[in-house]
Amino acid sequence: MTASAHGQPPHDFVPLEDVEILHSCMDPAPSNATRRLAEGIIYRTFTHQQQVTDLIQQHGARANASIELPMRGCSGGWAYYLLSLTIDNLSDNTMPTIAATDEAHTPGAIRQRPVILPRWPSPQLEAAIMNALIDSGADVNGPAGGEQLPIRIAIRAGNEGALSVLLARNAAVRWNDHRHPTVMDLPHTGEHLGYKVPPAYEQRLLSVYRRLIQHDPTLATVQDHIGRNLIHSAAHDERWNYSQAFIDSYLDLLVANGANPMAMSTNGWTALHDAAYIWENELDDPYDSSPCVVDYVGRHVPAEFVNREIHGGETALSLAAEQLEWAIAVPQDDDADQYIRERATRKIPLHEATIRNLLRCGADISFLANRPPSPYIYISYLANRPPPRELVLPQYTAVLNEVPAAAMAAVNAALRPQRSLAALLTHLLPHVAHNDGEDPAPSPLSFGPHESAAIGWKIAAFCLDMEAAHEAITRTLTVRNSDFARRVCGAVERFVKSALSASGNQEVVGGTANVDGVTVRVPLQCFAVNGGQQGGHRMVGVREVVHRARLDEAARHGIEGASIAKGFNEQLANADCQFLWQQLRRVDGRGRFVTLDIN
Numbered sequence: 001m002t003a004s005a006h007g008q009p010p011h012d013f014v015p016l017e018d019v020e021i022l023h024s025c026m027d028p029a030p031s032n033a034t035r036r037l038a039e040g041i042i043y044r045t046f047t048h049q050q051q052v053t054d055l056i057q058q059h060g061a062r063a064n065a066s067i068e069l070p071m072r073g074c075s076g077g078w079a080y081y082l083l084s085l086t087i088d089n090l091s092d093n094t095m096p097t098i099a100a101t102d103e104a105h106t107p108g109a110i111r112q113r114p115v116i117l118p119r120w121p122s123p124q125l126e127a128a129i130m131n132a133l134i135d136s137g138a139d140v141n142g143p144a145g146g147e148q149l150p151i152r153i154a155i156r157a158g159n160e161g162a163l164s165v166l167l168a169r170n171a172a173v174r175w176n177d178h179r180h181p182t183v184m185d186l187p188h189t190g191e192h193l194g195y196k197v198p199p200a201y202e203q204r205l206l207s208v209y210r211r212l213i214q215h216d217p218t219l220a221t222v223q224d225h226i227g228r229n230l231i232h233s234a235a236h237d238e239r240w241n242y243s244q245a246f247i248d249s250y251l252d253l254l255v256a257n258g259a260n261p262m263a264m265s266t267n268g269w270t271a272l273h274d275a276a277y278i279w280e281n282e283l284d285d286p287y288d289s290s291p292c293v294v295d296y297v298g299r300h301v302p303a304e305f306v307n308r309e310i311h312g313g314e315t316a317l318s319l320a321a322e323q324l325e326w327a328i329a330v331p332q333d334d335d336a337d338q339y340i341r342e343r344a345t346r347k348i349p350l351h352e353a354t355i356r357n358l359l360r361c362g363a364d365i366s367f368l369a370n371r372p373p374s375p376y377i378y379i380s381y382l383a384n385r386p387p388p389r390e391l392v393l394p395q396y397t398a399v400l401n402e403v404p405a406a407a408m409a410a411v412n413a414a415l416r417p418q419r420s421l422a423a424l425l426t427h428l429l430p431h432v433a434h435n436d437g438e439d440p441a442p443s444p445l446s447f448g449p450h451e452s453a454a455i456g457w458k459i460a461a462f463c464l465d466m467e468a469a470h471e472a473i474t475r476t477l478t479v480r481n482s483d484f485a486r487r488v489c490g491a492v493e494r495f496v497k498s499a500l501s502a503s504g505n506q507e508v509v510g511g512t513a514n515v516d517g518v519t520v521r522v523p524l525q526c527f528a529v530n531g532g533q534q535g536g537h538r539m540v541g542v543r544e545v546v547h548r549a550r551l552d553e554a555a556r557h558g559i560e561g562a563s564i565a566k567g568f569n570e571q572l573a574n575a576d577c578q579f580l581w582q583q584l585r586r587v588d589g590r591g592r593f594v595t596l597d598i599n
Contacts, residue, residue, distance in 0.1 A: 013093055014071065016042070020099045024066035024079040029588070033059035038067050041129070044118040049128035056136040057063030063138040069115055070101040070171040078112065083138045083150045086130050086219045087120045089157040091201040094188055097156045116495050125162045130165045140171045156187040158204030160211055167215050174222060182222045184212060184230050186237040186250070191525035195241060209250060213257055227265040228577045229255050231297065235275035238290035240350050261300045268310045271297050272321040276354055287323050288347065289354040298361020303481035306362045317355065317363035320387035324351040328391070334359035355395045362481025365392055365557050400550050402478050404567050407492050407546045410476040414469040414496045418460050419505055425456030454504050459498040469496055487549040487581070492599025493528075494541040494586060498526035501589065510541075518571050529592060530583040537585070537593060538578070543568050545584065548577045 023030040030038075037055045040046045055061040067085060070077040078099055089097045096114030120126040134140055142149060147156070151171045154162040167173075174182045187205075189195050212219055223229050231251060238247060255261060264270050271293060278288040293314070298306060307315050330336055330344035359365070368389040429452040435444035445454075473492050479485040499508045502524055503549060512525035525539035547566055551574065554564050563573065569576055585593050 007304060011540075013096075013116050014100055014102075015116050016118070018072060019069045019115055020072050020074075022068045022070060022077075024068045030062070030065060031060055032352065033061035033464055034065050037061040037063075037103070038065055038082060038085075041082050042067070042117065044120050046129060047125070047227060049125075049132035052132040053127055053136060056133075061137045063133050068101070071113065074101050079146060080148050081138070081142070081463070082131050083130065083140065084148055084153045085117070086126065086133065087150065087153045087157055087159055087162045088123075088126055089117065090159050090204055091157060092198060094195075094197050094201055095156055095158070095189060097153050099555055105589070119498075127161060127165050130162065131169075134165075134169050140166055140169045143408060151183055155183055155205075155208050155212075156207060158201050160207050162206065163208055163211060168212075173212065173216055173219060181224055182219050182230075184209065184219045184222070184254075185233040186242070188237040188239055189241050196243065199243065199246075206246065206249055206253075209253055213253060217257050218263045220259045223263075226267065227263070228269075229259055229263045231259055231261050231263065231271045231293070232265065232269075232274045234547070235271045235290050235293040235297075236278050238275070238293050239278070239288045240291060240353070242292060244292045244295060247296055251296050255300070261297050262305055270305065270308055270316070272301075272306060272308075272316035272358070273310060273314075273319060274317040276358065277323060285535065289320060289323055289351050291350065291353040291357045294354055294357040294361070298357060299480065302363075303362040303364075306358070306481055307364050307367060308366075313367075315363065315367050317358045317365070317392065318368055318388060320351060320354045320358055321368060321392050324348065324355060324391050325388060327351055352395055355392055356399050359392070359396050359399045360478050360480070362479075362485065364482070365396060368392060393557060393559055396557065397554070397559055399479065400559070401563075401565045403488060403550055404543065404565075406476060406478040407488060407542065410473040410489075410492045411495060411499075411542065413472040413476045414471075414492070415499060415508070418457075418464045418500065421463060422457045422460040422505065425459055426453045429456060450503075450504070450506075453506075455502040457502070464500060466494055466497075469493075484549060484553040487598055488546055490596065491542055491545040491549065494596060494598065495524065495526055498586070499524060516571050518569075520569060526586060527596070528585045528587050529579040530585055530593070537587070538579075539587075540579075542576050547574070548579065548581060548584075551577065552581060 021038060023038070033055050037052065040051065040055075046052060052162035056063050063082065065082050066079045067082065068077040068079055080098060085098065087097070089095070091097075093114070095115050098115045098117060100115045102113045120129070140150060144153070146155050151163065151166050151173070154166060189197070223231075231254060234247070234251060234254075242250075251259075251261070261271060268273065275290040275293040275297070278290065307317075309315055322392055327344045327347045327350075331341040333341070336344075348566070363538070368387070430444060430447060432445050470493065471494070473489060474480065477485065477489055477492070479488060502508050508524045512519055513522045515522070520561070523541045523543065525541045527540045527545050528537040529540060531537045547564075547568075550564050551561055554561055566574065566577075584596055584598075588594050
């Protein structure tokens with residue numbers, strides 16, 4: 001299943017007809033009534049809650065019966081209690097809730113495969129059946145633990161209706177589980193690497209979490225036994241299964257209710273470390289990472305937090321580079337299981353995305369300068385493999401090549417209110433009535449060609465909220481927390497301020513000109529390159545300044561300048577960007593040559 005696929009269940013979901021219904025060893029001799037109760041719930045054949053009540057109270061069926069669902073031909077499996085099996089999966093079967101044991105996947109191995117159960121005809125009947133079970137003695141908190149708990153099933157299923165029933169019946173929302181003390185952590189799809197759950201499921205899941213926070217706001221601040229909070233937990237569970245928009249909304253909900261994105265566990269790990277290096281303690285399977293959590297946390301913490309070192313000098317970036325190194329190395333190991341080699345190959349884009357997000361939020365490549373390849377990758381014939389830094393540089397090249405489009409988007413985002421108000425004023429000004437003492441009075445204002453547009457632009461400039469413009473710029477730019485990011489942000493802000501002093505939007509976007517034999521559009525030229533003692537300051541635009549910053553950043557890390565796509569005036573190569581950053585100035589309103597203060 002590709003990462004872009006939405007709404008279709010992964011290929012190994014199994015239909016109910018391929019599964020046996022067994023009563024667990026905790027219920028070795030079920031009565032006929034208990035069997036009928038289990039089958040009615042699993043196959044959704046009950047049409048009224050009274051049928052459930054009668055089977056339990058009149059025929060002796062066990063409301064807490066324990067059911068196992070192995071694949072046909074297999075023996076036993078995870079035990080689910082009837083209350084858990086009653087809950088509909090509203091994820092369109094894209095998030096597993098009930099699993100069947102499959103012993104045939106790999107000889108000698110046991111695998112859990114998700115089962116597709118039918119759904120009740122209506123949410124009302126589902127709620128009625130649940131309440132009938134609880135009224136007849138079903139334990140709302142078990143007695144099973146872990147992922148089989150009814151409330152965990154309801155959350156994974158995105159089933160707010162079932163959750164509301166459980167909360168109304170006093171279901172526990174926290175317990176003495178040292179790794180998962182509350183119900184607020186994210187469900188993940190297990191081995192379905194990169195499988196993106198559909199947007200509709202994400203919306204259901206957000207509604208579930210909002211309902212839980214409404215029930216108990218302190219759930220957002222719970223920590224586990226080593227001090228990890230729910231942001232650490234999200235770093236462990238995201239694994240590229242969710243969209244960035246969902247992760248942003250989920251973590252915003254936690255932070256708004258007290259979760260700290262800068263929290264550290266007792267061993268010093270931050271959420272960024274956890275997101276870069278997810279360890280399942282499974283030596284035969286490559287590790288995971290969570291790029292969306294990296295993106296979120298990186299937008300909410302300072303640079304020193306991004307580059308925080310833990311034991312042995314490891315940073316989040318060095319851990320992510322080690323993950324990528326392993327994912328590249330494992331498929332080349334002929335002794336590795338083919339299944340593991342394939343999974344490692346599929347994880348390469350995941351770790352590359354995590355590295356790019358770390359670089360965007362200011363992770364410093366210089367921390368990798370002298371790091372050797374990981375000593376934990378025991379593949380002797382790869383002894384000459386490149387060090388982690390060489391794996392990171394191509395990802396940084398990709399990040400640098402995103403910046404021009406992001407810079408232009410930031411300019412447009414910052415100027416959008418200005419342009420909107422100026423356009424409105426341009427339309428309204430000719431209709432403004434005034435009395436100049438002449439007949440007729442009052443009369444409309446009269447303007448020359450483009451005069452109302454120029455006046456409208458000037459009036460709008462007085463109204464632009466520069467603090468909001470700054471927020472729009474920092475929100476839109478793809479890099480932050482580094483000297484390079486500050487240069488780009490400063491250049492964009494200077495361009496926006498200069499645009500407010502322009503004659504109008506036409507001057508900002510620029511007219512056409514012949515540049516070295518090619519007709520191109522030349523936007524506002526508001527930066528000046530110091531000509532030195534010879535004078536003759538050369539004017540350049542924000543595109544040239546941003547490209548100069550990118551070239552300098554590439555050179556700092558040994559990235560070939562030819563790898564940095566320019567995107568404008570290609571016929572000039574980099575000739576129009578040949579200046580030192582220290583030469584950059586601007587010309588103020590009085591024609592004076594003044595510093596930019598963005599070094």
